[in-house]
Amino acid sequence: MTLVCMYNHLKSHRTPVLFYQHYPARHLIQSSHNKSNTHLHTILMHKMLALAQVTLAAVSLLFLAGQVHSELFTAQVELEPLFNTQESIVEAFESYLAREDLRLKEIRRRLLPFIERGRREHQEVLNNPISAFLLVKGLTLDLDDLLTISDRKTNSADLASKIAAMKNKFKFPSQEDLGGAATALTRLQETYLLEPKDMAQGYLHGHCCSMSLTAEDLFELGRQNYNQGDHDQTIAWMNEALLRYHQENQNGSIANTYRAISQADILEYLAFSTYQKGELVNAIKLTEQLLEMEPDHPRAGGNIGHYQKMITDRKGEDGGITDQTFTVREKRATQVGWEKAKYEALCRGEAQTVQSEAKCRYVHGGNLYLLLGPVKQEVVHFKPNIYIYYDVLYDAETKIIQELAKPRFKRATVHDHATGELVTAQYRISKSSWLQGEEHTVVDKVNRRIKAVTGLELSTAEELQVVNYGLGGHYEPHFDFARRDEKDAFQSLGTGNRIATFLFYMTDVEAGGATVFPSLDLTLWPRKGAAAFWYNLFEDGNGDVSTRHAACPVLLGTKWVANKWIHERGQEFIRPCNLSPSNAKRTKDSKGKIKPLTKEKPQRVPIRRSQPTGSEHILFRYISLCILSALYIFDKTQSNLHVTFTYVVNVNVAAHHLDFILITPKLFNLNNLWIRLIQLVIKIFNKMDSSLLEPTLYIVKGMVIMDNDGNRILAKYFDNNIFPSVKEQKAFEKNLFAKTHRANSEVIMLDGLTCVYKSNVDLFFYVMGSCNDNELILMTVLHCLYDSTSQILRKNVEKRVLMENLDVVMLAVDEICDGGIILEADPNAICQRVALRADDIPIGEQTVAQVLQTAKEQLKWSLLK
Structure with a gap:
């Protein structure tokens, strides 16, 4: 008979089909169980399914018709909307439970994990990969169970319609998200050498505590690893699931077990994965245990026969087995090559070499922008030169950049080496977006800061890439530059290869998330506001293979970065080409590690001179x-x-x-x-x-005339940045009048302004300048304003007369200052300029009081003569 391997056939199945024939997919609760090992909740589920077959089909159709969003696991920002989904589900089921007394207790028990996660801080859940995995699993497999239990003819239509509406309104994770979240936990376990036992209890590298994992959760982690062909991890998680299963049975507690599994299901996966590793004797033992529990198991008997036949075929002449194990599949990639091992060790903070000549300093590079505010630079490696700049990105800028990036996030891609196309890959788990300098002043400011710090031309650089890493987010070792066989990598840009990389760290990471250089034994830990910089190319244009680097998986916390890839075009005179043979090409030692340069001409560093002292x-x-x-x-x-x-x-x-x-x-x-x-x-x-033009008088900030009650009569402000609104202007004037209407002095400092003033009868005249302005010049402008007003009003400087000639006085103010710049300080010249306009006013519009006052003045002066 033909062997049928479940490895390629049943990745979507709950239990494996191993040999001799194909079996249809079956739900876990339909598995046959030994009566002594059958849980109470499994019996309930059998009865419910018998009563709900018709309604189940309707609800399933509505569920599948909903909107499912894939790849949510690749970025934390995509997971946060799931809390709204979860809350709505809780509300819907609580309403449903009120009308379904028969199943109230069972459904409430299954809703407890949903409610518990909803009560936690959202960021607390998202920052912990175990909690995030449970969130995704709850809205995929656990939600399926809830729908199955709740699906009966009575009131099911109402619940189904609510779920369908939620599917179209909220984001729901898919099976791909569940697989990605499970793979993320496995990646963290492998990279940071975590024990499944500790992870099951909610511990991550000594950090406590997320929600603990149940036997059902551990089983699902093992199943997801099985679907991806990782039988080592399948065995590790299934063994832990078996142990937790026994503990839960001994305690008589099923409160946290909300997906029905049996011991037989766990043993079936364990047996087949053990077989896949070539451990045939152990596979037979596990299958025998399975048959003891379920003698009628449809596949176990055939599997034992197949295993025994394979052992017989491999016996030598002496009757012994020729090999202890028989490897069915290839070894994991992590078991091969020094680079992967070095990468994981550096991620854990091991094997890092600190160069004795590394140093810190303030630098400006001769840039005018940095002369008065040099940046803090740490040289963390020489040959190649790798720098860390501290405090080059501010919190306010970070928030704006994150908000700009979130709506545009897409799954991060890589260049396919064979096709040259951009594709997604399991070795890069994150989401990214690209921001142009024209989109926001902050992005433009950040670009100009990069140019100032590096001294390189950015007109040919790529846009600012913003990246958020998801559950266990990482980027395995890679080059930023295009190699010789990737000639079409940046051809569309027409700007040459990536000469340098400038990488901002936008967040602190609680654990993990480092940037490592395996060839250099170098680890860079994320620090909020800092940035890393290095050259990817030698001066002759060849790529520097020692700059191959990686982003370690995020163990705890969230990781945001922004990078700027700078290209060759435009750097011809900034970093001239050196035609020497690639600076004594780097060679590899016996372990494959790149040897340090021996005859390299010192590279030109971006900062050529330290801060003077x-x-x-x-x-x-x-x-x-x-x-x-x-x-x-x-x-x-x-x-x-x-x-x-x-x-x-x-x-x-x-x-x-x-x-x-x-x-x-x-x-x-x-x-x-x-x-x-x-x-x-x-x-x-x-x-x-x-x-230079002929210099003029000083600049003033404003001119105001008020009555003796502090009411504004005339006001001119020439700097909108001081008091942008009328409300703010009047508040300032009220405060100004309160401090000056009874004072004997002529100068006062108020709200950072120098104010000079003069009063007469029922009027107050004010001129304001900056705190550094010369009071004498301001006083000259004040006297010009007062004397001009006096001549216009024919020396009758009173509120009543001023109000009647306000238009002419306003003309005088415009002649004294234009936009704050002093045009004229001679009151006679001012009156001559406005006289022409005043003479044009018809006599009928002049008041009788003004005519009488003019007559009085003429009579008084004639008597004095």
């Missing part, structure tokens, strides 16, 4: 201030804008200081580089002297 530090900062001032003023001048007197004075003073420094270079210990820099700044100043 002492007097040199002070001098450098002073010159940088001069340069920034010069560029600012020159830009304003070229735009035909007025340049204030203060800036011009500052630049002139700076130029005189630099002349003195240049005359006495020995006093300041200047070398030729410093002298050339100072000469360049002086040339900029000289060019400005020939292009």
Whole structure:
């Protein structure tokens, strides 16, 4: 008879079919059991199914017709909406239970894990892979069980319609998500050498505690590993499931067992996986135990016969078995190669080599942006040079970038080496999105910061990639650059190969999640706000294979990163090509490990000079201030804008200081580089002297006139950043009047502004400037405002008269200041300019009081003469 192996046939089946014939898929609760080992809840489920066959078909159709979202396990942000789904399910079933007294107790028992998870903090569940696995399993297999138990003719239509509506409204995980979550736990177990016994109790690498795993949960983990052909892990999880099964039976507790399994089911998987490993004797023993429990088991008898025949065929001439084991399948990839073993050891923090010459420093690289705020740099490895920059990404920026990325997340892809296409892969579990600098100012600011720190041109770089790692998220060893046989990798971009990588760490990770370089014995642990930087290519354009790196699985917590891949085009003069033979190509030792370079020409580092200290530090900062001032003023001048007197004075003073420094270079210990820099700044100043417009008076922030009750009559604010709304302006004016209407002084500091004021009868005049402004200049503007108003009102400076001539006074204010820049401070000139407009006003519009006042003034002056 033909052997039928379940390995490729029953990945979706609950129990394995091993030999001689194909068997249809069967639900676990339909398994035949020995009466002595049958649980009470299994008997109940048999009875329920007998009463609910018709309704079950209807509910199943509605369930399958719902909307299922795959790959949710690849990113934590995709799992959080499941809590809404879970809460709705709890509410629906609680309503259903009120009308189904017969099954109330059973369904409530099965809902307990849902309710318990719902009461926990969402991030607490998501940060723990065991809890996250239980969340996914609860909304797949456990939900199937709940639907099966609840499916009866009475009230089933209402429940089915609610579930169908939820399927279209909320996200539900799929069987693929369940498999991915189970694989993630297995990956964590292998990488961090975790014991299934500890994981079953909720412990992860000494961290406690998630929800513990039941025999049913452990069985499902084993089954998922079986479906993926990993029989080593299948045996490990099934053994733990068998142990937990006995413990639950001894305690008489089935409160946490909400999916029906039997000891026979566990033994069947154990026996077949043991056979797959070639341990035929043990496979026979396990199958015999299975037959003791279920003598009528449909496959166990045939399996024993097959195992015994294989042993007979492998007996030698002496009657003994030639090999202790017979390997049916290939060994796991993790059992082969030094790189995988080194990668996992580095992820655990083992075998890391610390270079003695590694050091930390403040750097600016000569960049004007960093001169006044250098960045903290740690050189963690030499040849190749790998750097860590600290505090280069801020919390507020991180939040904005995460919010921009979430709606665009897609499963992260890799380049298929054979086809050149982008495909998903099990060795990269995460979701990513791409952000352009034009989309948000924060993204643009981050890009400019990368350019400042590295000194490289970013116009040809790829967009900022934001990545969130899912359950056990990782990225196995890989190159960032395209190798010689991948000529089409970046051809569509037309920007050459990836010359360098800049990697931001956006979150701290509680455990795991490191970036490791197996060839260099180097581990970089995530630190929020920090960034790693390295060159992927030698100066001759060949790839540096020692930069092969990996992202370790996230054991606890959440991991967000953002990386910028910088390309060759545009770096020709920043990092010139060196045609020497790839800097003494790297070779491998007997273990396959890459040997260090011996004749490599030192690579040009992105930061060429450390931060100056002492007097040199002070001098450098002073010159940088001069340069920034010069560029600012020159830009304003070229735009035909007025340049204030203060800036011009500052630049002139700076130029005189630099002349003195240049005359006495020995006093300041200047070398030729410093002298050339100072000469360049002086040339900029000289060019400005020939292009500056005639300097004008100072800039003011606002002008206000109020009555003796503090009510606004006229107000002009020239800086919208100080008081952007009318409400804020009036609040400031109220506070200003309260502090000045009874004071004898003429100057006051309020809310960071210098305020000068003058009062007469029932009017108060105010002029405001910045806290650094000259009070004398502000007072000059104040007197111009008052005297101009006095002449316009013919020396009758009163509220009543001002209100009647308010339009002319407003014209005068516009003539004094335009946009805050002082145009004129002579009251006579102001009155002449507004006189033409005032004369155009018809006499009929002038009040009788104004005419009488004019007559009084003329009579008074004639008598005085």
